Amino acid sequence: xxxxxxxxxxxxxxxxxxxxxxxxxxxxxxxxxxxxxxxxxxxxxxxxxxxxxxxxxxxxxxxxxxxxxxxxxxxxxxxxxxxxxxxxxxxxxxxxxxxxxxxxxxxxxxxxxxxxxxxxxxxxxxxxxxxxxxxxxxxxxxxxxxxxxxxxxxxxxxxxxxxxxxxxxxxxxxxxxxxxxxxxxxxxxxxxxxxxxxxxxxxxxxxxxxxxxxxxxxxxxxxxxxxx
Amino acid sequence: xxxxxxxxxxxxxxxxxxxxxxxxxxxxxxxxxxxxxxxxxxxxxxxxxxxxxxxxxxxxxxxxxxxxxxxxxxxxxxxxxxxxxxxxxxxxxxxxxxxxxxxxxxxxxxxxxxxxxxxxxxxxxxxxxxxxxxxxxxxxxxxxxxxxxxxxxxxxxxxxxxxxxxxxxxxxxxxxxxxxxxxxxxxxxxxxxxxxxxxxxxxxxxxxxxxxxxxxxxxxxxxxxxxxxxxxxxxxxxxxxxxxxxxxxxxxxxxxxxxxxxxxxxxxxxxxxxxxxxxxxxxxxxxxxxxxxxxxxxxxxxxxxxxxxxxxxxxxxxxxxxxxxxxxxxxxxxxxxxxxxxxxxxxxxxxxxxxxxxxxxxxxxxxxxxxxxxxxxxxxxxxxxxxxxx
Numbered sequence: 001x002x003x004x005x006x007x008x009x010x011x012x013x014x015x016x017x018x019x020x021x022x023x024x025x026x027x028x029x030x031x032x033x034x035x036x037x038x039x040x041x042x043x044x045x046x047x048x049x050x051x052x053x054x055x056x057x058x059x060x061x062x063x064x065x066x067x068x069x070x071x072x073x074x075x076x077x078x079x080x081x082x083x084x085x086x087x088x089x090x091x092x093x094x095x096x097x098x099x100x101x102x103x104x105x106x107x108x109x110x111x112x113x114x115x116x117x118x119x120x121x122x123x124x125x126x127x128x129x130x131x132x133x134x135x136x137x138x139x140x141x142x143x144x145x146x147x148x149x150x151x152x153x154x155x156x157x158x159x160x161x162x163x164x165x166x167x168x169x170x171x172x173x174x175x176x177x178x179x180x181x182x183x184x185x186x187x188x189x190x191x192x193x194x195x196x197x198x199x200x201x202x203x204x205x206x207x208x209x210x211x212x213x214x215x216x217x218x219x220x221x222x223x224x225x226x227x228x
Numbered sequence: 229x230x231x232x233x234x235x236x237x238x239x240x241x242x243x244x245x246x247x248x249x250x251x252x253x254x255x256x257x258x259x260x261x262x263x264x265x266x267x268x269x270x271x272x273x274x275x276x277x278x279x280x281x282x283x284x285x286x287x288x289x290x291x292x293x294x295x296x297x298x299x300x301x302x303x304x305x306x307x308x309x310x311x312x313x314x315x316x317x318x319x320x321x322x323x324x325x326x327x328x329x330x331x332x333x334x335x336x337x338x339x340x341x342x343x344x345x346x347x348x349x350x351x352x353x354x355x356x357x358x359x360x361x362x363x364x365x366x367x368x369x370x371x372x373x374x375x376x377x378x379x380x381x382x383x384x385x386x387x388x389x390x391x392x393x394x395x396x397x398x399x400x401x402x403x404x405x406x407x408x409x410x411x412x413x414x415x416x417x418x419x420x421x422x423x424x425x426x427x428x429x430x431x432x433x434x435x436x437x438x439x440x441x442x443x444x445x446x447x448x449x450x451x452x453x454x455x456x457x458x459x460x461x462x463x464x465x466x467x468x469x470x471x472x473x474x475x476x477x478x479x480x481x482x483x484x485x486x487x488x489x490x491x492x493x494x495x496x497x498x499x500x501x502x503x504x505x506x507x508x509x510x511x512x513x514x515x516x517x518x519x520x521x522x523x524x525x526x527x528x529x530x531x532x533x534x535x536x537x538x539x540x541x542x543x544x545x546x547x548x549x550x551x552x553x554x555x556x557x558x559x560x561x562x563x564x565x566x567x568x569x570x571x572x573x574x575x576x577x578x579x580x581x582x583x584x585x586x587x588x589x590x591x592x593x594x595x596x597x598x599x600x601x602x603x604x605x606x607x608x609x610x611x612x613x614x615x616x617x618x
Binding site: 057058060061062063064066067213216218219220221222225226 | 366
């Protein structure tokens with residue numbers, strides 16, 4: 001039995017229920033099915049960002065997260081993968097989604113597998129993920145999946161009972177879920193060694209500093225700072 | 229233990245009246261704050277440094293020198309000195325001047341500064357902020373300890389045969405604290421030199437402050453300056469007090485709600501729960517700040533911010549009076565009582581001189597440089613080695 005996949009699903013829809021949440025659930029189900037088929041059960045945590053809207057704003061203003069928002073940040077940090085779903089507003093990700101990303105530490109996303117998805121009223125916004133979200137997560141050095149999933153309102157009606165996988169939205173969801181599970185399978189056991197090699201941690205004779213949270217991961221000992 | 233106040237010298241409209249002090253009024257208030265702080269028994273007055281409006285503190289040593297002449301016991305400090313955009317040579321000169329003129333009543337808190345454009349205005353690159361802070365301080369540290377410095381680095385022009393004047397008073401440089409909110413490298417830097425570490429935790433939750441202080445303490449011990457418990461720690465603090473706590477809450481709320489930094493964000497209730505800001509009676513402030521040592525260990529300096537967000541001069545003076553007469557005497561008694569004998573008290577010029585004398589013997593203050601037409605030479609190059617160990 002392999003370790004479960006810890007999946008955090010961020011959904012930035014503003015209404016309840018929202019089509020953004022529907023897409024998030026559809027993606028989560030697909031990842032769960034694919035994961036189980038690959039022998040990896042999925043532990044999914046769904047985060048409705050609207051419930052943290054005030055905390056996000058406060059964090060932007062005070063520069064530190066509330067206890068409530070800290071729990072979300074820590075769950076993203078601990079996650080093996082993140083599904084991020086936002087509505088498209090005014091040709092970009094929703095302000096709530098962007099604000100959440102702005103409010104948290106950049107290092108949170110480094111090397112994190114991220115499945116991007118978005119919803120909009122019409123298919124004319126279908127490139128929003130590629131010009132609005134993918135560059136941002138590229139900057140954040142996340143491991144963004146090749147397939148992103150966009151759903152216009154009409155896509156939710158195109159599914160024919162029993163033939164979901166043949167429909168455009170269903171097939172995109174399946175392809176993205178497949179890519180995510182495949183990426184996690186390929187990374188298992190190899191990523192930690194590669195990261196250690198890249199940062200030189202395996203050669204570092206410095207003693208570990210105890211009791212330090214992950215937010216201090218950029219600690220560098222003084223002899224290296226002074227380049228001695 | 230040292231208790232004091234610090235100001236960032238902001239000019240903020242009073243949200244209840246719209247009144248805005250002039251730059252001169254604000255500067256004169258700062259001077260009055262420092263004088264009153266000394267009168268009510270506080271140990272430290274610290275002044276920030278900013279190079280943009282709405283602040284009036286571009287030249288801290290000017291203000292501190294003026295205050296130094298009007299006071300006699302209070303320690304003059306900074307909050308913070310920008311180690312990134314100031315030339316370390318000028319810091320060495322300016323603060324050694326201040327140290328001599330005030331009879332050693334000077335220490336400094338180093339900081340990188342958080343105003344982006346200040347870096348390019350002073351010809352630096354903000355992306356290299358940490359590297360600049362490391363290199364500049366290394367140079368400053370040498371300038372105060374070696375009579376003649378040959379030096380080459382990345383961020384300022386090289387020095388050959390340079391002597392920073394005046395030499396530190398009694399051969400003992402001003403004590404340095406390194407201030408940082410979230411950069412572990414700066415805690416590491418403080419530990420490496422055996423300097424103090426000051427966490428201005430007024431805008432941060434204690435869980436975070438605690439980790440930064442713990443890192444500093446462990447590394448202080450790692451570098452052989454003493455045990456982790458003996459490291460020199462300072463904290464920032466913030467309070468608004470009235471005899472009756474409900475009066476404090478009512479009076480301070482409009483200032484809180486529109487204050488720079490957190491105004492428009494969390495409620496005052498949430499913010500006071502998450503950070504050390506305490507709004508209430510002097511007894512409540514005492515109670516809150518007695519807990520700090522439980523989180524960070526026995527520490528040496530507690531600073532308070534009392535004069536920001538547009539609070540009127542009269543109110544600010546009342547706050548300093550309450551702090552000095554009702555809060556600090558209790559905190560001082562309790563915190564001094566709980567500190568173990570082997571944990572040092574806050575460093576002063578006198579304590580640093582005593583330590584240096586114990587290690588190197590007494591200092592000879594006789595002028596040891598050429599006094600003729602030579603601009604920098606030592607009287608005897610060979611005599612230099614004897615001075616380098618300081």
